[in-house]
Each structure stands twice: as structure tokens, then as C-alpha cells.
Amino acid sequence: MIPKPKEVRSLHERKAGIWPYLLVAPALLIVVAVVFIPVLNAILMSFQSYDLRRPSDIAFIGFNNYIAVFKDTLFWQSVLRTVIWVVFGVGFQFVFGFCLALLLNKNFKGRGLVRSVSLIPWVTPGVLIGLMWRWIYDGSYGVLNDLLMKMHIIEDPIPFLARQGTSFPAVIVTIIWQGIPFFAIMLLAGLQGVPHELYEAADIDGANVFSKFFHITVPCLRNTIYVTTLLRIIWVANSVDVIYNMTGGGPAYATQTLSVYVFNKANALNLGYSSTMSIMLTLILLMVAIPYLKTMFRNQEA
């Protein structure tokens, strides 16, 4: 093998060195403009009394916003609600999504149609989902009350979204309904990549359905499960549209998750305080995401 002359290689390297950056530059500039600058701005705002209702009072106030957030009982209640929202929301989305994926992976008549129809909740805008479910749950004219009364399960209509005990479970059911197709489709794609030979070999070895599921299906889907669950945790924790359109965070803050609290505070134009809370939310999500990713990579290496 004849080694390349040093000069030629360096010229080639230089060429390669400029073009990739140049080609990436437009995308990078846009990302910097729409992601990095706003994030930096939010961090800066979190150290300011940035309240547009009092523009003349805007000034750097150090950690005062952070101290106020730590003392804010509504903040801690919202954090707790966010945890419940994510655990139950994503948890049930995953379970039902997995069931649906297994079902859609079977051969049956009309499978294509069922696959398309099952995507509907995922492609419906969150605002529309919020409005639709608000009417489903309505205490006076809602279809859910009507059905339950016709089936003699309840005698009087339940104002699901007006009661503290029922409003939060009601919005969780909605987000579960919305997210099932995402898991179903992603896991279905993963399922189609599982080699049939593995199941055939297991059949020969006399493995039952559960053994095949836990020893072949789940390990083969591990990466898909990790990635989809992490994405959903982040999206659901950040989700505002469904809750905002169903209850606005009420009644009596019963459905106010942290992202809805951030949104409400930002709507009240207290941008410094809402930036502080959004940074706290980011840190909480990082606390979940980093160990999660570490475990995922460790498993991959293993």
C-alpha cells in the first residue's frame, strides 16, 4: 500500500473540513436561533423580575425567583401532580399500546383498516382532543354520563371535570387515549423486526406464550421500549394543550401540572417566574432522562 503524500492528505482533509460545516450551517443557525437563544434567554429571565405587567421594575434579582418557587406550595403540588400524570399517563399508554401492537401484529381480516383507525387519537390535535373530551365528560350533556345512566351504573350525572376527585383521573384517561397509538405503532415496527426463527426455535423447545413474550419479544424490543418511553415521558410532562383545554388547570388547581402552571404564569406575563419553573421542570426531566439513557447504553453495550 502506497501512503498518500502528506500535502495531498492535508488538502483533502481541509476540503472535507470546510464543506460539512458549511452544509450543516443553515440548520445549525436555525437551531441556534429557535432553540439555544430562547433557552439562554429563559435562563437569563429566571434571574430577573421579568414581569411584563411591571416593565419598569425589570431587573436582575439573583436567585429570588428560585427561592420564591421553592416556597410556593402550588409549585410543589404541581410537581406531585406531574409525577402522577406521567406515571399513570405514560404507564397505561405503554401497557395498552403494547397490547394493541401485539394485536395488530397478528394476521386478521381488515388489519390495514384497524391499523389506520387506531392512529386517529395520535393524529388528532391536542386542542381538539381537549374540547372533545370536555364534552364527553360534561356533567349536563355529556355522552359518558348518558351511557352510564342508560346502563344503570349511575343514577345522577357526575360532573367529572367540576369535581376535585374526578377531574384529574378524567384528564389522565384522555392523555392515555391520545398516546396509545404512538406506542402501538412504534412497538409494532419493532415487532416486525423480531426474527421468526427465534419463535420457531422456542416452539421446538416447547416454550409457552408467556416465555416467548418475556424471553424473545421483550428483549428484542428493549431499545424501542427505552426510546419510546423516554420520549413519551418528556412529551407528557411538557404537555399543556389537553389539560388547558379541558380544565385550564382547575377546579381549585386540581389538574394543574407543572407545565400548565408554567403556562398560566406565562399567560399572566410573569415571565421571570415562569422561566424559573420551566428550568426546574427541565432539571427534573434531566434527572429522569440521564440515568435512563445511561442504563439504556449500558444494556446496549452488554
Next chain:
Amino acid sequence: MKKSKKLIVLAILSALCLLIVPGCKKGDDKSGTGGEGKTIEITHWYWADNSDYSAKMQEIAKTFNETNGKNIKVKAEEYPWDGGGYSETLFTAAMGGGGPDTAAWKLTSTPLFVANKLLAELDGFINNWADKDDIEENLWDVMKQAGGSDKIYVMPWNTQVLYVYYRPSMFKAAGVSVPKTYEEFLEACKKLTRDTDGDGKIDVYGFGMRGAKGGQEPWGSFIWARGGNFTDFTTPEAIQGMQDFIDLFKKGYTPPTAPTDGFNEIIANFKSGKTAMTIHHIGSSSGMVETFGDDVDAFVFPAGKGQWTSMGDTENVIFESCKNKEAAFEWVSYLATGKGQEEWCITTGNVPVSKRVQAMDFFQNNKFMKVSIEGAPYAGIFPILDTTTEWINTVWPNTVAAALTGQKTAAQAMEELQKGLYGDKK
């Protein structure tokens, strides 16, 4: 080679800059300069409660464009009221440099917009305006108070006085007469709550309570009726008013959905016969008459120790960014005292601010207008502070929901409402 590479880099960067620069341009020069023969375009934002009002505003703008004789062309753009979200949209647009030249308005937004120097001062225009005296002097004072100084930023347009709608047939069936006092009103709420078909379930609730955003307006009448006021929510009188409000819900004289019932729900409940009374203004009267014919009437929220009802206000403003404020003033004054005032108030049934229009037969012969005018002496607004919008949108609905559902006592809720509006100062 090197040179051509540099040229390519430069060309790409320049193209990117060109992409970015127009995005940074602050607004369009849509108002024009008003030179001779040139059309002056004014963009006006408004909201409309139904499609009739929407069509009427477009018609008013069209008539104005055809008759103003000064080449002013108003482009009326509609945005949803969205329980107050309109003002937030307007603020975001104005701060971003994309707002309109003029806009329909609510006084509560004034401190925020004035603090951010977004509104044009109107004193110069108003002092030289021939129709200034056609508007009540006290209205000008209210406009000044909203801006927090002696300057006027807001042009009156129309008002709506809240009153109680009721169903005479239901009153007759329950043997109730129109309440003259606050105690009689509370008693009527009880008597009108009935099981009409004998199945053991309540079919009609006495009072259609609004517990969601916007409910603070009818709620205010309860506070004042017990002798309270909005300066201090923590007085025993104000707390008693809150207790009455809670009791109506707890005793089942309101629909169980009340904590989340907003405008649409209270109107739907009243129109479907689910409630016998509800509180709203004349803006709903045409829909009510359409549904019930003569079987709907109204009375002023009755007096207890005190009497108060909410004055819904609608005004117009001119933005500081407007390039041709003279033309914009021509338009907002047309809406305040001109043909625009007449047309809009006849269609919406709102109370005109122009004395000339108030004197017209249409307004003198309308029973809902009469009740509005009867309630006008007791009509007022909530304190306009920079905290008011958040208080209305978040603090009030959540605190009252907590009180209605038994999480907070009346006293605790009032303490929180006080803090939400006035901070820690008393």
C-alpha cells in the same frame, strides 16, 4: 479555487442573512402616510359574540369606508374573545410589532398596555372633538382611572349592565314573585329548585351559577349585597356574601357543574330550562327571546345592605404604533357617537355611550334595555390593577372552586382572593 470557495461561503451567508432580515422587520407600513389621494388603511381588531354581530361589524366598517370621504379604509379583523384570551393575543401581537392600528377593548387590560407604552394618548383628539359632550362626563373619568393617570387612552364605545334573567312561567309554577330584596332572591333560588316530574330528581335549579372564568362579575353582587366591597374581601360582610354563594351550591340550588360552568354553560342551562335564573347582560337577550318568546324577563340584582352589579365595558383604543392616528380617531369616534354606535348597539342591544343614541325610541322601548338603565346607577367595575387579569383568569376561578367544593372555608377563600388582587398589602 480558494477565492471561489470564499465566494460560495459569502453567497450562502448573504442568502441566510436575507432570510433572517425580513423576519426582523418591525411590522408593515400598512397605515400609510395619508398623503393626498392615497388610501389610508387602518387595521381594526374586534371580537363578536355571534355571527350576527360579526356580520354587523363588517357592515359598519364597509359603510364607514364608503362614507368617510377621507380615503380611510378600515380593515376589520375578527378574533375570538376566548374568555379574555383576546387581550392576551392582542398584547402578544402588539409587543411583537404585529398588532393592529385600533382595537376593541376591555378596561382591565389598560394598565398592562399603558405600562408597556403601547397605547396612543387621546386627550389631544378628544379635546378638539365636536362630539365630546355627547358622552357622559363620568365615563371620561372611568377611562382616565383605567390608565392610572389624568390621560385618556381609551375611547368609550358601549356598556353592558349585568342583571338577572328569569323565566316568568317557572316563577308562576313555583309561586315566586320577582325578588325585591337580596333575602327574597336567595329564597327564590331555593323555591325555584324543583323536581318537576316527580321522579325524585331535581329538574330545575333556581340559579345558574357561573363558577368558571368570568364568574367574578355575578359573584360581586353577592359580596356587595351583604355590605362588603372590593377594597377588602376579608370583612365579615364580604365573607358572608361568599358564604351565601357557597351555600347556593352546597344546598343544591345550582347545577352540580357550577364550579366549571362558564358563559356557554350558563346560557345553555338557562335556554334548556335547567335553570330558572341566571345572570348576564343584554347581549344575550336576543337569543333568549328567540328561544322563549315572552317567557323570559329580567330584573336588577336586588339590594341587600348594599347593591352592586357589574358594568361590562367595551371600548376602542388606538395603538402608539399606528402611523395615522387622525384617521384612526376618525374611525373610533364613528364607533363612539356616529352611525357605527347606533348600528352596533341596535344589533347587540348594548347600552350606548352616546346620549343622542340613548334617546332613540329603540332603546327607550326595550324591556331589557330598561332593566340595564335601571341597574346603571349600581353598576361598577372591579379594581383595575396590574394583577386584575391574573386574578380574574386564575386566582378567582380556582379559589372559588376550592370554596364551593369544601376545600376552603369562605373566610380562607376571601383571604386568598384579597392576597391575589392586592398582594400582601391591605
